[in-house]
Amino acid sequence: xxxxxxxxxxxxxxxxxxxxxxxxxxxxxxxxxxxxxxxxxxxxxxxxxxxxxxxxxxxxxxxxxxxxxxxxxxxxxxxxxxxxxxxxxxxxxxxxxxxxxxxxxxxxxxxxxxxxxxxxxxxxxxxxxxxxxxxxxxxxxxxxxxxxxxxxxxxxxxxxxxxxxxxxxxxxxxxxxxxxxxxxxxxxxxxxxxxxxxxxxxxxxxxxxxxxxxxxxxxxxxxxxxxxxxxxxxxxxxxxxxxxxxxxxxxxxxxxxxxxxxxxxxxxxxxxxxxxxxxxxxxxxxxxxxxxxxxxxxxxxxxxxxxxxxxxxxxxxxxxxxxxxxxxxxxxxxxxxxxxxxx
Numbered sequence: 602x603x604x605x606x607x608x609x610x611x612x613x614x615x616x617x618x619x620x621x622x623x624x625x626x627x628x629x630x631x632x633x634x635x636x637x638x639x640x641x642x643x644x645x646x647x648x649x650x651x652x653x654x655x656x657x658x659x660x661x662x663x664x665x666x667x668x669x670x671x672x673x674x675x676x677x678x679x680x681x682x683x684x685x686x687x688x689x690x691x692x693x694x695x696x697x698x699x700x701x702x703x704x705x706x707x708x709x710x711x712x713x714x715x716x717x718x719x720x721x722x723x724x725x726x727x728x729x730x731x732x733x734x735x736x737x738x739x740x741x742x743x744x745x746x747x748x749x750x751x752x753x754x755x756x757x758x759x760x761x762x763x764x765x766x767x768x769x770x771x772x773x774x775x776x777x778x779x780x781x782x783x784x785x786x787x788x789x790x791x792x793x794x795x796x797x798x799x800x801x802x803x804x805x806x807x808x809x810x811x812x813x814x815x816x817x818x819x820x821x822x823x824x825x826x827x828x829x830x831x832x833x834x835x836x837x838x839x840x841x842x843x844x845x846x847x848x849x850x851x852x853x854x855x856x857x858x859x860x861x862x863x864x865x866x867x868x869x870x871x872x873x874x875x876x877x878x879x880x881x882x883x884x885x886x887x888x889x890x891x892x893x894x895x896x897x898x899x900x901x902x903x904x905x906x907x908x909x910x911x912x913x914x915x916x917x918x919x920x921x922x923x924x925x926x927x928x929x930x931x932x933x934x935x936x937x938x939x940x941x942x943x944x
Contacts, residue, residue: 608650625683637818680944710877728914731867732922740823751801766809774829779937826940
């Protein structure tokens, strides 16, 4: 008989759940999903690792991670979606996905996941939205880092003072400019467990003033998926040095304007709690965009004294791209989920 549980309630099934995920994702033996996605799989998040079991056999898994944003309004990241081969086409994905959505729908402003199956997820009111730019076309490695003056550093062995220096760069470059993960020491501790990510740093007078994170095991190979400098001018200088490489960053950013080598969707989004979503948009838009009503299909809003009604997908596209409203480009911040945070 199929029953629902979480890894927190069934910790003895963690290893089997991990094996199911890695089998479904065709993980190579030299990599580990639990390492590449430590923020999702870490024991502190086991209450959000949702499973279906047939007796003692794990037959489906969907992971979720609550991301606390700089606006102090949470969004939910969804990943690690897996169904056992012997249990395909039995409705288990739909059953578990509905459980996950129902359990979290009141506590978050939006749901976000990453998948090429946008047609499947559109049935659950998820919509492709958001655009990021890949700055250059060349993969990045340790030799490239050395050529521009960055030194490879062991993230997992960094002491508190060095993690604090990374955090200072992160706060000054990312938290101050984007709606992104609001990190604390605990978050950096979990990130340091992602040993499959390569950290490269530059120091001035013994203190880190710029860093990049590249690679993530089987995911994001050769891509710089997070960077930060101690101040804006410092970050701009380094991004110019790195512009021929695959660096992911928002199209709208305070540092560099260049022709993107490639443009990519940020993710697939669904609106969560309407009240939290309205608060997020109010903050996002510097109080100029006011949500007046959210139905199952449409969003009604006021902008600069005018009233509009759009479908969920249209609204998200106008806000984040790809069909971004020119008037919305005036907003000071936009959503940015870095590669180390994505699940």
